[in-house]
Amino acid sequence: MxxxxxxxxxxxxxxxxxxxxxxxxxxxxxxxxxxxxxxxxxxxxxxxxxxxxxxxxxxxxxxxxxxxxxxxxxxxxxxxxxxxxxxxxxxxxxxxxxxxxxxxxxxxxxxxxxxxxxxxxxxxxxxxxxxxxxxxxxxxxxxxxxxxxxxxxxxxxxxxxxxxxxxxxxxxxxxxxxxxxxxxxxxxxxxxxxxxxxxxxxxxxxxxxxxxxxxxxxxxxxxxxxxxxxxxxxxxxxxAGQVVEQAGIDEFFAHPRHPYSEGLLRSMPHSVPKGERLRMIPGTVPLPSRFPTSCRFAGRCPYAQEACTADPIPLEQLDDGRVVRCVRHRELVMEARS
Ligand code: SF4
Known part of the structure; x- marks a missing residue:
């Protein structure tokens, strides 16, 4: 042995x-x-x-x-x-x-x-x-x-x-x-x-x-x-089987860089002011047999554009050590809270 x-x-x-x-x-x-x-x-x-x-x-x-x-x-x-x-x-x-x-x-x-x-x-x-x-x-x-x-x-x-x-x-x-x-x-x-x-x-x-x-x-x-x-x-x-964002906990909660992260954060009960309804991410995760070849989140993403559905989206390492898989992450300003 x-x-x-x-x-x-x-x-x-x-x-x-x-x-x-x-x-x-x-x-x-x-x-x-x-x-x-x-x-x-x-x-x-x-x-x-x-x-x-x-x-x-x-x-x-x-x-x-x-x-x-x-x-x-x-x-x-x-x-x-x-x-x-x-x-x-x-x-x-x-x-x-x-x-x-x-x-x-x-x-x-x-x-x-x-x-x-x-x-x-x-x-x-x-x-x-x-x-x-x-x-x-x-x-x-x-x-x-x-x-x-x-x-x-x-x-x-x-x-x-x-x-x-x-x-x-x-x-x-x-x-x-x-x-x-x-x-x-x-x-x-x-x-x-x-x-x-x-x-x-x-x-x-x-x-x-x-x-x-x-x-x-x-x-x-x-x-x-x-x-x-x-x-x-x-x-x-x-x-959908891929890493879409990685970060230290403080940076992540202060400034998410991927639209899916933003959606998850805004679905947290305490992120919503009292009396308002929770913001859910519409739709569901696709089945593995139906994973798109381009951005797998595109069907649920509020920021999706034509460029998002053309090619596979690479995971990009940023200068601060974070990684993110989104072609629009540099131009989008994500909200961690409502
Ligand atoms: S690549 Fe496009 S569809 Fe995918 S998460 Fe980024 S903005 Fe949304």
């Missing part, structure tokens, strides 16, 4: 560097490219938000990194994690990294938790699978993790099954399970979407505290720009 060579990352280099990542699926002799040459990077200890509506390709991009897509997925490009290429790894190598150096949490905790095993069994199993060691060490670590994620009487609760926990507490158990081996990168795929607002902010706060304590990086996949604003350092906006 070849052991993945996870080398330390330099203080200045990214922990994860994704370059031209593409994912396509073939069914009934038709191939659909759902992720198209996506590039982004995550710095050690920082949080990158990947944002977009359903069908933007954000979840597929992140799951492609850790081998959680169906076997029918064809993945090309590069994703280097701490010096190790993730694309093309064997299933065995992916399992070694997943849950150890890279962990994943999902919207629904029961996708990670097994209802027929106690929480203690699942936590100690995850720890011993990767770290070895005695049962007692694993039990102590499991108790420590439940305490860290704010579960009262952790030793006692290790003996309980997931159904005995409330929705918010289950989310905490899932986080404990994901972080028990101190991963260097956490992929969080809409982890708070199913929770009510109060629990959502508690979980976000908890993730930030744990990030600081453990020094891990987070790839935060979400459709919610409010969440991006509260936890991310940088944002990558995806639309």
């Amino acid at each position: 070849t052991t993945p060579d996870i080398t330390p990352t330099s203080a200045t280099g990214p922990l994860l560097e994704v370059t031209d990542l593409s994912v396509s699926f073939t069914a009934h002799k038709q191939t659909a490219k759902v992720v198209d040459q996506v590039s982004f990077s995550v710095q050690p200890g920082k949080t990158l938000g990947i944002v977009g509506e359903s069908g933007s390709g954000k979840t597929v991009s992140s799951l492609a990194l850790v081998g959680l897509l169906p076997r029918t997925a064809n993945i090309t490009g590069s994703a280097r994690f701490a010096g190790q290429e993730l694309v093309g790894m064997t299933t065995r190598q992916q399992r070694q990294i997943r849950g150890n150096d890279i962990s994943v949490i999902f919207q629904e905790p029961m996708t990670s938790l097994d209802p027929v095993f106690t929480v203690g069994n699942q936590l100690t199993g995850a720890h011993r699978n990767h770290q070895g060691g005695s049962k007692k060490d694993a039990l102590d670590r499991a108790e420590e993790m439940l305490r860290l994620v704010g579960i009262p009487e952790p030793r006692k609760r290790l003996a309980e099954y997931p159904h005995a926990f409330s929705g918010g507490m289950r989310q905490r158990v899932m986080i404990a399970l994901a972080l028990i081996n101190s991963p260097r990168l956490l992929i969080a795929d809409e982890p708070t979407t199913a929770l009510d607002v109060t629990i959502q902010s508690q979980i976000l706060e908890l993730l930030q505290e744990l990030q600081q304590a453990m020094g891990m990086a987070i790839l935060f996949v979400t459709h919610d720009l409010g969440v991006v604003a509260s936890v991310c350092d940088d944002v990558s906006v995806m639309y």
